[in-house]
Amino acid sequence: MIDSILLVDDESLFHLVFEDACSLLDISLTLECLDSSDEAVKIFEDMYKTGKPRPECVFVDLNIIGSSFDGIELIRKVTEMGNGMVIGIISSSDEPEEQEKAKAAGAQFWIIKSDEIEPRLEDFKKDFPKYKDYTGQFKIYK
């Protein structure tokens, strides 16, 4: 089970879906949701400065409406701050070009959002230990 998860997504309804799915699948005990990449960067900067505990895994939406930059840019910024977190994209987009960009920015996985998100999260849960020790390859969960 993942200790703590941070979700950055502008869609509030998906926060609820993700929270319930994670709880039902016993993926995580604690989950925090943000709806802006700007807010996420501030929180990460604060965490790195003050040494506050960071989430074990971060899920980032690709297009975060109302934010200064997209999910790939957020991953790049967070990766530049330091490592120690599993980070990836969760998006309804399935563009290979974007997936390559995300991989280059430091994303370890890409989960495609759909009505049936649970089977993909279950697969991700199985692969999580590999991501945590950086042995897992970039994977797309379709």
Place this chain on the structure above:
Amino acid sequence: MKVDKSTRDLLLDIQKSKKIVLEGNILKVIEVDPSDVEFSKYIKESLDKDKETRRRRLDITKQVQTQNKDLLASQVENERINEELKETLEVVELSNKDLLASQIENERINEELKTALETAELAKKFAEDAKDAALDDLEIVQKKSQFELMGTIVKVALYVIMGVGVTTTLMYAIALLSGADTQIIGSTWSNMFGILLTNAFSIVGTIMGVKYASEKKE
């Protein structure tokens, strides 16, 4: 996380009296003594209830999410249709403006044509007047020529008549003065004189007749 006996009893009591149980992920971290059947059952029931609640909420949220997506798609479609309508309206307005401009241009051309027609009619009238004036002048010139010709004819005829008369009279006078026989020349002179007078009046009559006829024709 272990729960002490007082907390355990309190939780079970609340369940019995108020039918309220623990919810959420805290249930997953509570360690239960397997020998405590009652509390194990409490935790299991609470977990099952929590899962059932979450499952129901998840289904409803997904349903709302789908409806929301449909609504968003409808909104996008509505915006597209509105945009199309706006563009069509703009095209219609532009066409109306073009039509109005064409109408104004047509009116201007009609006005120009009207003016040109009036100018042409005026020019035609001037031309007709000029033609009439030219015809009048021509007629006057023709009449003048005719009168001059008639005058010349009259003069020549009178000169001829007078010449013939004078000549014959002189010959008759010479014959009388020289004592020659005047019987033949005398009758000839009187005949000649009569004929000349007759012809002279005939010429004058003819000329007057022609003049009268030409004036009546006008």
